[in-house]
Amino acid sequence: MVRFSSSRILFVAGIILLFMLMIVPGCSRDSGSAVAVTSKDDSHGTTDAPSMPVEVEKTPAIAQSEPELFAAAVYSPSVSKPHLRVAVLNGPTGLGMVKLMQEAKDGVSKNDYDFTLLSSPDEMVAQITSGAADIAALPSNLAAVLVQRTSGAIQLAAVNTLGVLSIVSTDSRITSLEDLRGGSISATGQGAVPEYALDFILASQDWQGADALSVEYKAQHAELATALIAGTVATGMLPEPFVTQVMLKRPDAHVVANLTEEWDKAVQGEGALVMGTIVVTRKAVQDDKQAVDTFLDEYKASTLFAATHVDETARLANGFMGMPVETARVAIPRCNITFAEGGKMKALVAPFYEVLFAANPKSIGGRLPDDSFYYER
Template identity: 40%
Template sequence: MNKKLVALLLAGALALAALAGCSTQAADQSPAQPESQAPAESAVVNAAALKGPTAMGLVGFMNDAETGVASDNDYRFSIAASPDELTPQIAQGALDIACVPANLASVLYNNTDGGIRVLALNTLGVLYICDRNGSIGSVADLAGKTIYASGKGSTPEYALNYILEGNGLTPGVDVTIEWKSEHAECVAAMAQDESAIALLPQPFVSAAQLKDESIRIALDLTEEWDALQSGANESSLITGVVIARAAFADEHPEAVAAFMQHYRDSVAFVNDDVQSAAELVGAYDIVPAPVAQKAIPACNIVCIEGDDMKTRLSSYLEVLFEQNPKAVGGALPNDDFYYAA
């Protein structure tokens, strides 16, 4: 091989090496892949709900998590008998997401220096005026009557007062409200007097009707509340909301987004397949399946998020605040109370 050929081969080898080096450098300097394209890390999500309507919309999701269908995160669910069980767990960080009464969410927000975010409305109104003799057909028909009710100093009292006053009736003057300590006492009063009228929530209404077919729903307080709304800031009668600890929502937005997608699907399942949902409600010991099957259509189970959620909930809390500031924790929440994905 002559010297000229060797020189040409050497030059070619050096050129290839240079090209390889440039290619490697170009790859090293290429933009990093966006983090959103990388698989999100699985998170442990401790969630809870209360026995009753606020937990019913969750049962499809709970079942999917239990059977491994919902496996994008480690979802751990619990059901509590009363808000008092959940409040300290939320405040102490033992729970990340919870389904709680709407006004309790505001109380927790105020008591944790803004440490709570509302993700969605999950249950609208579940309160009903019931009678046995068909004497009540409108709110006006309540004039001069006595209503047996439970829940003084809480949502039932505030909702009933709002609707009575909105229809020109003054509680305690035009309508007598006899407060009982338990819903069962209201049903007992109806059993003793065919003309008695009671304010009852679902699923207690359905449970009572299964035992006494003469009990009928005379007025749906959710519909009566809606009939009083006008203008831009329309409120809704709201029973429950889905909340998250602010710290958890900030640290795990992907987990929150995944949770809410599962929740939307679960609510759709519960409303579309009442029989299957009722069986799960019974299996999770929320309420017996026969009661759930009758109650679910009347429980107003929803998943309302975003601006619609904020408008309805903020206006609802204003109604409660006007009646008793303590009902919402002493002050109306700031805008950061309403979660924006």
């Protein structure tokens, strides 16, 4: 609000403005603005899922009366908000973000945001390395790889997803992980947590030689989900919400193995299966640390909303991500959406990185991240 030192100044200004409005009645008043929501791909692969909108317009403000316009003109100068570009994966990360996306669309978020929805971790890496994003959702191991690749240009700001992987099959003969010894499956997540988690679990159970599992990796979750639904692939490893999508479309599909449970048995409580993280560029922190901290507050509230308001989150997921409402409604409680930052985040991630490093140093970029990798408010 603008404050004036004299009521006389305010009165004179009001008279002048009112006179101008009376003689120029045709002036337009367009108060709308837009929040960019772009998508690189429809990652759900179902024919009944609408495609992702390229741009979502804010709802125009209701036309103001002349006195209201007068008051707004005098007392409410526009105030620009901090602007952040956020890259989000279609999946659990996206589900936890949709409430914040709606708030940004409605103009009630504390920051202005451009959200880009992507379908693969490689696209996320490109967003960060090219400088196209200030904040990105990345698989946890890729966050560690990327800090090495960018010479420390990013920091880990939050954990947002724990274990969400399952092996699903439409083959009635396969009912447990043991039934897959010496067999084959399709999967997604090559070069990311899914591949390394599966390799670690199988190695802990001595699956070698003739017992080795042959894994054919698909580029995108939607591609594998579609193949399982169509019956061209019998068994595959997928994250939620794609597991739910397959099981809703194929009643004969069943979960063969929950990889979170298999991981817990393998590590014997020495580290959670941390799937997803939020990274922030150091440049964004240097430019406006308060805006980054505000994002973390708003994103945390959005993840909590997803966990406690499933039906509304499902509707938002349909609007922003093209995900069928029923799929989202069933999947959200299974998605292990969480939020951890600071010391709690490090306590989750550091032991996980140690497990991955011992199993395959390449999985986290060849060395363990140091303390400067972990963002602190």
